[in-house]
Amino acid sequence: MPRTTSNKGLVLIVEDEPSQMELLSFNLTAEGYNVLRAEDGEEGLLLFQENNVDLVLLDWMLPNTSGLEVCRQIKRSKRATDCHVIMLTARGEEDDRIRGLDIGADDYIVKPYSIKELLARVRSGIRIRSAAKVDDMLTYGTIKMEINRRSVTIKNSVISMGPLEFKLLQVLLESPKRVFSRTQLLERIWTDNLDVETRTVDVHIGRLRKAIRAVNNEDLVKTVRGFGYSLDNIS
Amino acid sequence: MPRTTSNKGLVLIVEDEPSQMELLSFNLTAEGYNVLRAEDGEEGLLLFQENNVDLVLLDWMLPNTSGLEVCRQIKRSKRATDCHVIMLTARGEEDDRIRGLDIGADDYIVKPYSIKELLARVRSGIRIRSAAKVDDMLTYGTIKMEINRRSVTIKNSVISMGPLEFKLLQVLLESPKRVFSRTQLLERIWTDNLDVETRTVDVHIGRLRKAIRAVNNEDLVKTVRGFGYSLDNIS
DNA sequence: TAGATTTGTCACATAGTTGTTACATTAAAT
């Protein structure tokens, strides 16, 4: 189980040869990336769809679903802009390389490659993409919110909450450590329904806390007596 | 039904002369293709409709239904785009050849032909089509959708549904796990007809679920209360 | 044209969410 508090990025490796997989996985982990491994195309696609992957290292010769198809599916999906695809081709597979770039792979590396070069390409790929990704994702400490999946996780455990609690957390996450007054929160979140007691905010903060507590015993929502609430790790 | 796991492709031969059939069948099998044999047009059509055929070798002079008719039927069917038709004509049947191409045959070979040339044409035909086919497939977990053929399968069982449910599933499948609001779905799917209630989306989601349920008891369409729907394996 | 299929809306049942209140608990001020 890889420790997940690294913020370098999540790399998906799709490679059927165990020795290659080990080599890549070891080096990327050592550099601080989180690594997901898939041994064939189907598994790769599934992992891609289920996780917020920053970069894919994709072997071109795969059992079952081909690298070509995996790449096409990735690039067709609407998360495509977020994710950099580097394909790994054997020398001489020039046709595939051209088709791969046609379909939208962002880069390719010819085997055998130097690990140093590969790591450099990965770094650059992640750098390019990390900017675009921000709109869809909010992070603070171990909390991750993926807005268009409406999903919140703490330390990779999913938290479920009502719509208002979600919005509330979203506002807090957009400016961590900032203290919001009850009135400010009402204005931001209860945009249409204006005649709501300020005490209602307290109740929903309580509900948010309860949802978080189901997974994490440390209270991440701080009460600032006399002012309001903020998101903060208390220590 | 008889779909083995060779990845070269499935070829349907429609030819009434036993010696020709043997020659073709032997050579194609030797090259690694899967072969289906039909001795007349009717059988050919039947086999075509029941199998996922990549390429048809179609003799022009046939008992019962003529090659012309078979070709027309194939090209009229919904899987036409997936399937390459090569017609085999005797020297001098120029009229038929022109008519064949008119109707949508993709290539023709004049008898007597060299096997080498025929194999080359088959290879090229399959290559063209498999690229096209890959382009029109969407996958998530055990769901597979072939867009041009308008077919959806879960765990290899076919699901039938109305056109709107198909589009709906297609949109969801393009971004699995992403939550779409009813309005977003209306904008994407009801592009022309703009005055539709948002509740209509619910009804069609229900119909999609029902269609899926006929085959798979796990509900793959997730309701995200207060926001909309997404495609997801719930666990 | 007849028959089948598809479509949009409605009505009702069910299930989840929300705002409020009342009481408990806490923190600060005296």
Added chain:
DNA sequence: ATTTAATGTAACAACTATGTGACAAATCTA
């Protein structure tokens, strides 16, 4: 230590969102 105001939270009724069968209108198909 006592008082006071602010905050936490369980409970509950009202409200809102969703699932779904029924049905008539529209559309397609043979």
